[in-house]
Amino acid sequence: MARKVFFSFHFKNDHSRTQLVRNMNALEGNSAVTPNKWEEIKKTGDAAIKRWINANMSGKSCVVVLVGSETASRPWVKYEIRKAWEDGKGVLGIHINGLKDLDGNTSTKGANPFLDLKVSEGDKMVTLGKIPPMKTPSGSSSKEKYASIKENVEDWIEEAISIRKQYK
Numbered sequence: 674m675a676r677k678v679f680f681s682f683h684f685k686n687d688h689s690r691t692q693l694v695r696n697m698n699a700l701e702g703n704s705a706v707t708p709n710k711w712e713e714i715k716k717t718g719d720a721a722i723k724r725w726i727n728a729n730m731s732g733k734s735c736v737v738v739l740v741g742s743e744t745a746s747r748p749w750v751k752y753e754i755r756k757a758w759e760d761g762k763g764v765l766g767i768h769i770n771g772l773k774d775l776d777g778n779t780s781t782k783g784a785n786p787f788l789d790l791k792v793s794e795g796d797k798m799v800t801l802g803k804i805p806p807m808k809t810p811s812g813s814s815s816k817e818k819y820a821s822i823k824e825n826v827e828d829w830i831e832e833a834i835s836i837r838k839q840y841k
Contacts, residue, residue, distance in 0.1 A: 763834035
């Protein structure tokens with residue numbers, strides 16, 4: 674049975690790359706958001722964005738951070754990672770820079786979004802660092818990297834959930 678996951682990513686830069694992963698049929702993810710819908714949500718303010726994230730993350734067992742060139746610096750990605758960790762969900766990062774976007778372009782490899790991110794762990798703050806797995810798909814072409822993700826993503830998610838259970 675496919676795990677229910679929440680996808681976290683930098684919408685503007687990586688939306689089309691993330692759709693490749695979201696459409697693999699190995700996962701049940703949050704509903705895809707169109708660029709127009711995301712702009713509508715953003716215009717309603719930070720509280721509405723948090724409500725949307727919280728509602729869409731509810732019932733999911735893992736947050737899969739699809740990491741492009743600027744993902745690690747995005748405030749809502751950081752919020753999603755913190756919320757997932759603090760809610761006891763698995764957290765997984767996958768580099769997607771090798772996947773082509775709709776224009777056939779790839780991007781540069783982004784930084785690990787977990788390295789300097791502080792989260793609540795019980796009554797103290799800890800840095801996630803290298804605790805959540807950060808995966809780099811194998812292969813040299815977009816097609817090979819896609820195949821690597823498709824072949825491994827379910828195992829990677831199970832690993833992330835297992836790692837998360839070791840804390841708190």
